[in-house]
Amino acid sequence: MQGTKYLYLASVLLLGACAYGSVDLGNGKYTQASAITGQGGTYKVGNPYKIMGKWYYPKEDYSYSEVGTASWYGKDFHAKKTANGEKYDMNSLTAAHRTLPLPSIVKVTNLENGRSLVLRVNDRGPYAKSRIIDVSKRASQLLGFYTQGTTKVRVEVMEKESKALKAALTGEPIEENIYQVQETAPIITSAHEPMAQNNISYPKGSYFVQVGSFSMKSGAQSIASQLDVKSNIFYTNVNGQNFYRVRVGPFIDEQSANKMLSDIRNKGIYDAKIVSD
Numbered sequence: 001m002q003g004t005k006y007l008y009l010a011s012v013l014l015l016g017a018c019a020y021g022s023v024d025l026g027n028g029k030y031t032q033a034s035a036i037t038g039q040g041g042t043y044k045v046g047n048p049y050k051i052m053g054k055w056y057y058p059k060e061d062y063s064y065s066e067v068g069t070a071s072w073y074g075k076d077f078h079a080k081k082t083a084n085g086e087k088y089d090m091n092s093l094t095a096a097h098r099t100l101p102l103p104s105i106v107k108v109t110n111l112e113n114g115r116s117l118v119l120r121v122n123d124r125g126p127y128a129k130s131r132i133i134d135v136s137k138r139a140s141q142l143l144g145f146y147t148q149g150t151t152k153v154r155v156e157v158m159e160k161e162s163k164a165l166k167a168a169l170t171g172e173p174i175e176e177n178i179y180q181v182q183e184t185a186p187i188i189t190s191a192h193e194p195m196a197q198n199n200i201s202y203p204k205g206s207y208f209v210q211v212g213s214f215s216m217k218s219g220a221q222s223i224a225s226q227l228d229v230k231s232n233i234f235y236t237n238v239n240g241q242n243f244y245r246v247r248v249g250p251f252i253d254e255q256s257a258n259k260m261l262s263d264i265r266n267k268g269i270y271d272a273k274i275v276s277d
Helices: 008-015 137-143 159-170 217-226 254-266
Strands: 019-024 030-035 049-051 054-056 065-073 094-096 104-110 116-123 131-136 150-157 207-214 232-238 241-251 273-276
Touching: 065 137, 104 131, 104 137, 104 159, 116 131, 116 137, 131 137, 131 150, 207 217, 207 254, 217 232, 217 241, 241 254, 254 273
Parallel strands: 065 131, 094 116
Antiparallel strands: 019 030, 019 116, 049 054, 065 150, 094 131, 104 116, 104 150, 207 241, 207 273, 232 241
16 A cells, blocks of 8 residues: 555664665656665754754654755765764765754655655755755765756655654654555565565576565565566574565576676665575
């Protein structure tokens, strides 16, 4: 259902696995790029504060939508703490905003080229005149304005995703229409309908590209649903801990698997690797 496909934005952050954002390239095609997990961060709204003589009033505003100028920030802030206690990673899909809760999930659309990207807001800023959001270096590259430095954007809060993320970080109950998981999923996955289990036949010694491994099936389902190739979710138990592994394949030779690995990494899923059973 509609709320379920955004579930991973909350669950994956807590599990220390990679989260992924979808990039609309403006031509109906999507690619993926990895984001940092947000380890060490907390949920906060914050008190009113004053910067360069101007007051800002943070608040939960799930109807927020604004058009203005976006900029990006990079190596001068890399590995330093963000406003909610995470470590800033200029190669992740994150952003800074002056008043939205930390973290929040927003959709940023570059109005100059039509590209859009889902980002996690985990920092405060920018404070330069007329700028409404500062995105990471990687986000500026994917949105297509890295070289020029700024661009005109629309920033929109994604309400369901933001509420699910808040619930995951604060422990508050999650509304049923936001967080629902089918624990009795069928077996084979497709590009847009990830399922799960293990009764898949393949020759011994086959190669797979493992996109990710998750301790919650919902996280694996959400990542699998973003792939534009067929994938399967394999369940295993290691020392009493459940894992759900998203894999593409099987491939009969390592060369074919390497080609798929290269394609997946080119989409920004850098943690993908080749495995053989």
